[in-house]
Amino acid sequence: MEPVQTLRIAIQKSGRLTEKTITLLENIGIRFDGYKNRLLVKALNFDVELLLIRDDDIPEYVQDGICDLGVVGANVTLETQADITILKDLDFGHCRLSIASPVSRNINSAKELGGRRIATSYPVLTRKFFDSLGLDVHIIKISGAVEITPRLDVADAICDLVSTGSTLKTNGLRELETILQSQSQLIRTNKPLPQHKVDLIEKFLVRIEGQLLAEN
Ligand code: PRT
Numbered sequence: 517m518e519p520v521q522t523l524r525i526a527i528q529k530s531g532r533l534t535e536k537t538i539t540l541l542e543n544i545g546i547r548f549d550g551y552k553n554r555l556l557v558k559a560l561n562f563d564v565e566l567l568l569i570r571d572d573d574i575p576e577y578v579q580d581g582i583c584d585l586g587v588v589g590a591n592v593t594l595e596t597q598a599d600i601t602i603l604k605d606l607d608f609g610h611c612r613l614s615i616a617s618p619v620s621r622n623i624n625s626a627k628e629l630g631g632r633r634i635a636t637s638y639p640v641l642t643r644k645f646f647d648s649l650g651l652d653v654h655i656i657k658i659s660g661a662v663e664i665t666p667r668l669d670v671a672d673a674i675c676d677l678v679s680t681g682s683t684l685k686t687n688g689l690r691e692l693e694t695i696l697q698s699q700s701q702l703i704r705t706n707k708p709l710p711q712h713k714v715d716l717i718e719k720f721l722v723r724i725e726g727q728l729l730a731e732n
């Protein structure tokens with residue numbers, strides 16, 4: 517089979533990172549002719565294409581070399597434990613992964629949660645954090661609406677992403693501890709790439725660095 521030569525970049529199909537990612541790529545000079553409701557989009561002016569997928573799948577697609585580059589939150593890359601290289605922090609999609617518990621429960625520290633039930637979409641990172649405290653907890657993996665689980669008595673505390681903190685507040689939860697600071701990153705496959713892709717990635721990196729400097 518002929519090797520694929522077009523530089524393929526995995527980005528989030530539809531979510532918080534999508535628009536900012538497209539804007540960044542356009543700001544460094546890559547032109548696209550519409551990307552909504554499409555899975556694979558070719559650039560008009562470079563030998564580049566975008567694969568639009570769920571953010572959770574991006575690190576593994578890059579790890580496996582299905583895509584050469586990806587734009588995804590550090591929270592997702594670390595949770596999937598993918599073997600990739602981080603090329604650049606992109607300074608958007610900032611958030612933190614935090615432990616929170618109901619205000620009504622009078623828990624003041626994550627250290628008080630040994631033996632308790634913790635609901636999260638980030639079981640790997642949550643387990644690592646409690647292991648580092650030497651605490652055993654029951655981790656309940658939930659894919660969405662984690663913040664409601666203490667009220668339903670499904671969990672005693674949660675580990676979830678926070679940006680403004682208003683979701684926690686609305687749900688009567690108090691942030692106890694941040695276990696990870698996250699932002700979007702440009703990641704690269706560790707699989708060997710042909711020289712023209714290496715050169716193109718280098719060129720884009722220089723432009724991204726210039727763009728980030730200009731924004732700050
Ligand atoms: O469909 P797909 O799987 O691609 O999308 P998704 O629903 O998994 O992800 P999406 O689009 O919600 O988020 C994509 C990425 O944005 C995350 O992986 C983070 O890297 C980043 N990000 C930045 C956030 C937030 N800020 C954020 N606030 N992701 C989620 N949230 C949620 C959080 O889970 C909680 O429900 O927003 C709520 C808290 O927000 P505040 O402002 O009330 O604190």
Ligand code: ZN
Nearest residue numbers: 570571572573
């Ligand atoms: Zn997701």
